[in-house]
Amino acid sequence: MKKITFLLCAFLISGCSVLTAPLSWNAQPMVIDNDQSTYKAIIGASDHKALISQGDSIRTKIQTLISKSRKNLDRTSGGNYGAGLIAAAVGLSSLHSDALLGAGYLAGTHIALSNRLSPLGYLQQLQRTSNAFYCLNNTVLGYVSSAQKASNIVGFTASTQFFALGYSSDFNSYAETDFDKIKQTYLRALELSQEKLDSQISLTLPADVQNQLVNASKEAAKDEVEIEKLTDSDSIKDFLVEHEKLDSALLSCIALI
Structure with a gap:
């Protein structure tokens, strides 16, 4: 009788933890550009400033998503704690196998939802995307600056x-x-970031990007040596x-994504 009473209490506590703790039950998968407005704006951009x-707009959206994801993550601990109580109670009981299966399903369902909708990996992936667009913006600024200086030269004779x-x-x-x-590249960065969020792939870089990066780096290094020899x-x-x-x-x- 004591075992059954303990088990019922454990179910009650863990059930409350699972049902009330995680907002991740109702959380939506992270979407950077849910109405495609950013994608369309990039396609329609007519200059580097745009x-x-x-x-910058994407990075602002990402900070909002990071905040939301962090809140969801904070609330998963209660549900997982409830799953631990269920496991402990089951270990002390001699319930029918159907009851054990039901308990495991209740705990397992929450853990699966927590991992799918608000894992720590989302925070890390969102930050990678933010870093990538910061890198892109700085690359563009450097390119534009050098182009303006070159175009300002009067009477250039090659x-x-x-x-x-x-x-x-x-x-x-x-x-x-x-x-x-x-x-x-801005479009590719947006697409690749969403692909990784959707599939929770945050460890590898697509092989085509890896190969292109290696080859492009070699070519750039070779060309830079030749450019430095110029007397211009x-x-x-x-x-x-x-x-x-x-x-x-x-x-x-x-590659930062």
Whole structure:
């Protein structure tokens, strides 16, 4: 009789813990861009300033999600504690197997929901995404700064070596292609971040990104050596370096996710 009384009390306590403790029961999976407004804004961006603005907007949304996820995580402990009480009670009882199965289901259901909807991994993944967009914004700022300095040079006469490396003295000719690369990377970062949140994959980087990063880094390093040999203006060389390392710099930001 004492065992049954103890078990009933344990069920009552743990049931209350499971049902009242976690907001994660009602939590929604983390969604960075639930109405696709950010995605559409990035696609429609006409300049670097607009992209940076969207990067800042995403980071603001992420901070809200981090706060929400942290609150959900704080409330999972009660449910898991309740599961522990159930386990202890079951260990002291001699109930019918159906009752044991029911107890395990009650505890297990909450643990599964806690792990799916408010794990610590969400907080870590959201922070990685925030770091990635901070990196992208800084990369764009560095590129724009070097491009402006190069375009401000008056009376630039390119050296023979400059043309031999396949460069054009019209710096605007680089702008469209480079801007498209940057825009596509912002979109890829947003997509990849949501994919990882949806599937809770936070440990690996897609193989295609890894391979691209390695190859782009090698090419950028080789080109930078050749650029440094030029006798042209330092501002021109700085821009060419930024242009050549753009692929690897963007991919490095993606690698943070």
